[in-house]
Amino acid sequence: MKKIHIFGLIVIAIAIGIIVSTYGNASTYSNFTEAEELAKEGEKTEIHVVGKLTKDPNGQIVGMKYDPVMDPNHFEFMLADTNKVVKRVVYGSPKPQDFDKSEQVVVIGRMEGDHFACNKILMKCPSKYTNEKPDFKEATASKM
């Protein structure tokens, strides 16, 4: 066997190792029910839960609590996952900047007792790059 072949085999082996380890390290998109099952089994793995924030008629997010005077590192809110299961989510950092504008969020973490302890929140703000409906009322009035 030529050296180049041995070399090639080593490279292929490392590449396969990378793919396997990616699979092993990958998280999953899941829901609160599965998160609870994992927690019961004592699993410490973290999962992604995609959910919708529930908003009251005034557009306020239901169950959102952040009082920096009490504790600047505690933020919580209620989140409904894709199966409409609602859980309290606790985030050990200040409230993310554009949270109020979000509708759908992805929380990454695991269940701890009655709440989902998350250490990362990904937000999809409808207004960020897309074009929200412009607020034309004022402008229209001044025009006419």
Place this chain on the structure above:
Amino acid sequence: MTLGNLGHLLVILSFVTALVATYAYLRVTLLQADSLELSSWKRFARSAFYVHAAAIVGVCVTLYTIIYGHHFEYHYAWSHSSKALPWYYMLSCFWEGQEGSFMLWMFWQAILGVILIRTNKLWEAPMMTVYTLVQAFLTSMILGVIIPGLDFKIGSTPFLTMREAMPDLPVWSANPNFIPQDGNGLNPLLQNYWMVIHPPTLFLGFALTLVPFAYLMAGLWRKQVTEWLRPALPWMLLTGVILGVGILMGGYWAYETLSFNSYWSWDPVENAVYVPWLVGIAALHTMIIAKKNASALKSSVILVIAQFILILYSTFLTRSGILGNSSVHSFTDLGLSGQLLLYLLAFIAVSIIISVRVWKLLPTDAEEVSTYSREFWLFIGATVLCLASFQVIIPTSIPVWNKIVESLGGVSKLAPPTDAITYYTKFQLWFFAVIAILTGIGQYFWWKRVQKGKMQELLTPVWISLFITALLITFGGINKLPYIALLTASVFALVANMAIILGILKGSYRLSGGAITHIGVALMLIGILWSSGYQKVVSLNGSGLLISKDDFFTKDNNRENKENVLLWLGQSTRMGDYLLTYRGPRTEIRDVPQYIPSSWLDIIEGDFHAVCLRDITIGEKTFHKKGDTVAVYPENVFYEVEYREPSGRITTLFPRAQFNKRMGLVVSPDIKRELNKDLYSFVTVGGNPSEAEEWSATENVRVALQDTFFVNDYVAVLENVARTNGVEGVSLNPNDVAVKAQIKILDKEREYYIAPTFAINQDRMVLRKPEVSEELGLRIQFMEIDPKTGMFSFAANFKQRDYIVMKAVEKPLINVLWIGTLILVAGFTISTLRRFREFRLVRDKGVELEKVID
């Protein structure tokens, strides 16, 4: 003709001319060398490309005119710009949208195309066939043409009017000629000078990846399987520099502007350009040795294709919306995903077909490569670079994998690793430790300093670097095995490459590009090791001073990740070695060199001007008088935070927050730069000074002199009431009587004095001037004096005291990273210039040869 129509026309013209040029260059390539038609087709192809390039420039000028002229009847200007922006940020508006960034990309390709035509006549026809085909695909992205009959849109045009873009708005029925007063404005995070220069650099890098690819395709097409290397190599190097600089600028922007607390966060958007860059670097290493080594030639073919295709793949990832739930900042889907996929697949197909056709013609090595040859070591280096990029692209592609499985009817719920930074660092660290070692060994073999049976030359740098590393580990407190490995490898790279420059090249700068670049890499690795591996959160909230009424908030209080600290206005808090004091919100006036307290200004609603409530005086100089109108950045609030060191030295930082209507609160850090570390601070919660806090209901107290009483939860003492001759802001007549009370308020750590005044004139008109303590959130008004009982009445109101929540991190040795970056760029540039020079020399000789043959 309206600007929009002009722009649209130019887009169509550029698309058509790109197709025409592709066809014409294809004809030229396929014609026999002695054909009579050749020169006329060549002239035609060239003119078509020149018209194309001019049209592209015209499209860009038109769009910028629309933005610069505040033509808000156009959707692009409305959604990305506003009147308050200075001209250079309007450049950022240009490329904030996807269409604009596509245009930037084709703009560079148009310019580069003209340069290529003018500098390389020999390769022009086949190379430009590939080149213009790419250009046609890119132009189609902004075409915005709907195929009649089919409901299929090609491209997305930036020249839509508001009405075309949003036909459903009710306003059109009331007023069809409606034009918005002002635009939506630019994303505040992009209002930064790096965002003016980072995207053009990055897209120049994108455009450049096409050049080596086009040369390669041309070479394979004409069966000149090694000849393409010489013209392509300098361009590959230039791609490496520019794309690298673009990526690093992005990292630096993120560090300075985003409060991600890092210059690199392994977000899919970042990974998507990091991977093609690494592959490009691998490609240029194999290209250097490809003439002598057939395996390297084959690898070069694959890698040059890969770096170009990966740029297309990265474009597909970031712009098709496929990253959806896995990235914080990918663009949203403009409906171009199908088109982008077609673009990607088309060029994969083209490259495979062209390469497979000639693969058999590629030479094979007669004898096996020796382990003691430079080719062997460069090849290993390139391989490790590829493996490193492979390790990044696989997890980044998880969303694509999910989509593929779904489209086949399966279910895949794989998500990217939860903690991207830890995950990628774990692997990349080892890859780069190996790469660092290889840069040193590679240089020794390259300059034939070591050969088979003569390896002892390498021992000296090994010993020197082990010695230095031992010192660094001992005194730097490096204690983790991976960090020790990376440090040892980096120091070795540093020492070995230095030795090459000093010992062999003896300062011959033209040849030292490689070694200099490698020194840059080594320094960057050392800088990253310290600034990321040993960053220290200063703002640990371990004070335990916070009193909570709710058990829920206190039960987790001892958790380790409490990395944000609350600072009350005017109250000093100890944090690590520093004593921190929040001094209040500040505003920036455009023509005043310092930030001024926000309370000095009254911001005009819906405008970028403010009225001065007092003279704006800094030091001796008065910039504006009371009542003047000044231009400000109304969204920006800077929180003045004072850092006092044990030595008594005081530094003031101004972390920024922007209260943006569209995006809510957006914060950016302020960085205190020192030689050996950065102190990086950002606000996570802060008040908006333009939204006045509400005062509580009035509380009345009646006290005698020296009485102790309570206001809110504070203990207060009425120390004195005395006659005063002046009341600030009020002119007193000689017959008026004014008295000032002095009230001492005891807070936890210090005492405050509040001195409200009470004045009465001869008509028995009473003036009660309240005093406000922002630190205490307390307002006291002197209400009444009862001469009979000697009692005094006061009214007190309270509000939430002003505070911020912030995070501060120390990043040691980050300057080593930046210095390494500059050295890397310098080394790269030297190599690039050297290879361009070589190319020029050979080309001019080649042209002479051709003349002789003619």
